[in-house]
Amino acid sequence: MINEIFLMNGYGLYVWSAFAFTLLSFVSLYLITRIQYVKEKNKFISKFGNLNSERAASAKSQSINREILSNISSI
Amino acid sequence: MFKYFEPNKIFSVTSKAPKYVLLLFIIVLSIGLAEALIFSPEDYKQSHSVRIMYVHVPAAWISLGIFSSITFLSIVGYIFKIRNFFLISKSLAPSGLVFNIVALVTGSIWGKPTWGTWWAWDARITSMLILVLFYIMYLVSWRIYENKDKVFKISTVITTLGIINVPIIRYSVDWWNTLHQPASINILSKSSIHVSMLVPLLIMTAAFALFSLLIFLMKYNTELIKIKNKGLDRL
Numbered sequence: 001m002i003n004e005i006f007l008m009n010g011y012g013l014y015v016w017s018a019f020a021f022t023l024l025s026f027v028s029l030y031l032i033t034r035i036q037y038v039k040e041k042n043k044f045i046s047k048f049g050n051l052n053s054e055r056a057a058s059a060k061s062q063s064i065n066r067e068i069l070s071n072i073s074s075i
Numbered sequence: 076m077f078k079y080f081e082p083n084k085i086f087s088v089t090s091k092a093p094k095y096v097l098l099l100f101i102i103v104l105s106i107g108l109a110e111a112l113i114f115s116p117e118d119y120k121q122s123h124s125v126r127i128m129y130v131h132v133p134a135a136w137i138s139l140g141i142f143s144s145i146t147f148l149s150i151v152g153y154i155f156k157i158r159n160f161f162l163i164s165k166s167l168a169p170s171g172l173v174f175n176i177v178a179l180v181t182g183s184i185w186g187k188p189t190w191g192t193w194w195a196w197d198a199r200i201t202s203m204l205i206l207v208l209f210y211i212m213y214l215v216s217w218r219i220y221e222n223k224d225k226v227f228k229i230s231t232v233i234t235t236l237g238i239i240n241v242p243i244i245r246y247s248v249d250w251w252n253t254l255h256q257p258a259s260i261n262i263l264s265k266s267s268i269h270v271s272m273l274v275p276l277l278i279m280t281a282a283f284a285l286f287s288l289l290i291f292l293m294k295y296n297t298e299l300i301k302i303k304n305k306g307l308d309r310l
């Protein structure tokens with residue numbers, strides 16, 4: 001049974017490499033996208049931290065900015 | 076109607092959605108992989124190599140679907156000046172490109188045991204390769220041009236030219252004598268694929284669609300935060 005799953009009548013190498021390539025592409029794209037997301041979010045948090053209280057209050061009046069700051073650990 | 080698509084309004088949804096989509100994707104993909112690699116039968120002609128279809132076909136379908144969506148959104152966005160449609164298009168493109176590459180590479184791996192060659196300048200394969208070039212041109216245009224109006228115009232031209240290739244890909248197997256087999260699934264007429272193979276194919280398609288949704292949401296959120304970063308600079 002196990003042999004049949006891995007060898008697949010001699011087609012195992014083709015089948016498994018096709019699935020492995022697909023999953024590797026998915027993992028790479030997910031990681032790249034996540035790294036970009038975290039980088040932009042950290043940039044936003046750092047810029048926000050450097051604002052004076054008046055500007056910070058002005059920025060916080062926008063709901064999207066509040067969402068970005070409140071979703072620090074999302075994804 | 077377009078006011079519902081405003082980034083400020085939908086960010087509260089798009090920022091929370093990825094974790095649920097990721098969970099759903101893992102569940103559907105696990106079921107799909109078990110069906111595709113273990114439970115589905117082998118083909119009477121192609122034996123186990125037919126299992127490559129479960130990654131090759133959904134990847135091709137979704138890359139074509141994404142490119143068509145990008146074109147539609149770019150044209151509508153350009154005509155009605157809806158900037159958010161360009162943001163959605165830009166966020167869809169990376170997963171479209173990856174699916175297109177997956178379709179080409181897995182097709183090539185399938186080609187070796189089936190046709191005896193990794194590559195052939197066949198109408199279907201060549202037109203899919205051209206689609207990769209259009210995806211690359213589209214993504215590069217966003218990197219090259221700083222001026223937003225210019226990039227909206229250039230990216231719309233690229234997608235409008237690229238969409239001509241989509242019906243060519245679809246009908247290439249009917250119009251020309253190709254190595255690539257004709258479509259086994261037809262919405263308008265009876266499909267030639269057995270239900271025992273159709274079910275895993277549809278599950279894998281759902282998994283791939285969820286993955287493209289996940290990447291789209293993450294990319295879209297990144298683009299929105301990028302815009303907000305520029306907004307903080309102007310304060």
